[in-house]
Amino acid sequence: MKISARNQFTGIVKAIDEGAVNAEILIELADGLVIASVITLGAVRSLGIEVGKPATAIIKASNVMVGVE
Template identity: 65%
Template sequence: MKFSARNQIKGIVKAIHEGVVNSEVVIEIANGVEITSIITKSSVEALGLEVGKPAYAVVKASNVMVAVD
């Protein structure tokens, strides 16, 4: 598997909240650290995503904002 995106973060699927069309997928990338993504329900099925299985969060963005208090 190769991607042009540099941010490929491996984790474990912690939860999948299925909707009618889209699903919310929560990937735990470290103890207590999660990334959540909204993808189509058909993509969840095509990828074979299941709670407890490994998956990658692949982040490709033209902008990443940084903020401080």
């Protein structure tokens, strides 16, 4: 897969929490970090996303906010 986004993180799908329209996908990276993404159920089905299979989180954002207390 070739894309222009530079922030790509490949890991293993650890969980899929399906709702009525969307699903939260948890991808565990090699270092144990877990990335969560919310996508449509249609996308889950068309991409064949399943627990235990590899997946790549592709992050494309104009900014990231950080807060501390």
